[in-house]
Amino acid sequence: MSAQQDFYDVLGVARNASDDDIKKAFRNLARQHHPDVNPDDPAAAERFRGIAEAYEILANPDTRARYDRYGHAGVSGAATGNVDFGDLGDILGMFFGDGMFGGGRARGPRGGQDAAVGITLTLREAAVGVQRDLDVEIIGDCERCGGSGAEPPTRPVGCETCGGIGEVRQVSNTPLGQIMRQLPCPTCRGRGAIVETPCTACKGRGSQPERRTVSVGIPAGIDSGQQVRVTGQGHAGDPGAPPGDLYVQVQVEDDPALIRDGLDLHVRVDLTVTQALLGATVHVPTLEGTETLVLQTGTQPGERKTLRGKGMPMISNAKRRGDLHVIFAVHVPHTLDPQARRLAEELDKAIPAEAYTSEGGGLFDRLRGRTRG
Numbered sequence: 300m301s302a303q304q305d306f307y308d309v310l311g312v313a314r315n316a317s318d319d320d321i322k323k324a325f326r327n328l329a330r331q332h333h334p335d336v337n338p339d340d341p342a343a344a345e346r347f348r349g350i351a352e353a354y355e356i357l358a359n360p361d362t363r364a365r366y367d368r369y370g371h372a373g374v375s376g377a378a379t380g381n382v383d384f385g386d387l388g389d390i391l392g393m394f395f396g397d398g399m400f401g402g403g404r405a406r407g408p409r410g411g412q413d414a415a416v417g418i419t420l421t422l423r424e425a426a427v428g429v430q431r432d433l434d435v436e437i438i439g440d441c442e443r444c445g446g447s448g449a450e451p452p453t454r455p456v457g458c459e460t461c462g463g464i465g466e467v468r469q470v471s472n473t474p475l476g477q478i479m480r481q482l483p484c485p486t487c488r489g490r491g492a493i494v495e496t497p498c499t500a501c502k503g504r505g506s507q508p509e510r511r512t513v514s515v516g517i518p519a520g521i522d523s524g525q526q527v528r529v530t531g532q533g534h535a536g537d538p539g540a541p542p543g544d545l546y547v548q549v550q551v552e553d554d555p556a557l558i559r560d561g562l563d564l565h566v567r568v569d570l571t572v573t574q575a576l577l578g579a580t581v582h583v584p585t586l587e588g589t590e591t592l593v594l595q596t597g598t599q600p601g602e603r604k605t606l607r608g609k610g611m612p613m614i615s616n617a618k619r620r621g622d623l624h625v626i627f628a629v630h631v632p633h634t635l636d637p638q639a640r641r642l643a644e645e646l647d648k649a650i651p652a653e654a655y656t657s658e659g660g661g662l663f664d665r666l667r668g669r670t671r672g
């Protein structure tokens with residue numbers, strides 16, 4: 300069933316259908332199209348998912364209103380097939396018994412929650428990547444029982460209900476005849492084993508809060524707001540289920556000298572008016588340390604120089620790097636003593652007017668040329 304098919308058409312109801320009409324239409328369709336009723340029709344599951352999605356959107360006044368106004372775009376992601384079917388489960392339970400869609404008693408062991416921790420790096424650390432040991436507080440496996448939930452030296456024993464496989468076959472009598480399906484074993488909750496003597500430290504849960512040191516590699520080129528996932532280092536799940544993941548959320552500090560703009564960096568170099576005039580050797584801060592630049596006579600205020608490949612590395616390919624843009628600021632003295640004034644006056648006489656024009660023209664000339672362009 301196409302995801303773009305109109306939800307009202309899917310359920311076969313009018314756009315002004317009442318909640319009851321919608322519910323009734325859904326029940327009828329669910330009976331006909333449920334995959335357990337159509338074991339030989341592989342398309343039934345897909346059809347049923349479309350029906351369930353349409354119902355989920357239209358049964359909720361909020362998502363129905365959004366769908367009426369904006370169509371599928373208004374509810375995109377609201378029902379992805381990965382939804383909690385609790386409400387549907389209640390309704391379908393009337394036809395198909397409990398435990399539909401993983402809801403209810405027979406749910407299997409649940410995996411652990413993801414955890415998050417923050418980390419702050421300097422720009423220079425972000426440029427090369429770092430390996431950090433992070434202290435995290437987490438729900439971990441119980442130390443006493445190792446996560447099994449059984450008081451040492453006992454161990455969990457195999458579940459007799461399911462023979463240790465964690466699943467049972469359930470046969471339901473429905474108006475449509477007998478339906479058989481696999482469910483997580485209700486005795487062991489899908490784990491295949493039972494704890495007869497619960498661990499005294501965790502009361503059989505198998506988990507307890509702990510402080511843990513996790514070593515995390517942060518790749519070169521990381522930026523603020525990005526995160527690094529460490530698989531399996533999140534909170535412990537139910538006994539027998541996998542732990543969650545740890546997300547390391549990265550903050551990169553501003554650097555006193557280098558300003559980041561994506562892959563590129565900007566740095567300001569301050570020159571005195573005489574340095575700008577006479578030329579100078581300056582040391583430009585870079586990620587690696589400093590770069591020495593030899594300036595000729597006549598550096599203009601705001602002039603730029605680009606150092607190719609001296610910017611930040613790409614996170615996906617550290618060999619590719621942005622550029623470092625050097626911007627020159629020229630500072631003019633606020634006061635002059637009599638001797639300096641005399642020299643400046645002589646200098647002024649000594650420099651002909653043509654010396655102030657360059658081949659490219661001044662800023663205003665360039666602007667004028669552009670507007671006339």
Ligand SMILES: [Zn+2]
Pocket residue numbers: 441442443444445446448449498499500501502503504505506
């Ligand atoms: Zn324990």
Ligand SMILES: [Zn+2]
Pocket residue numbers: 458459460461462463464465466484485486487488489490491492
């Ligand atoms: Zn069992």
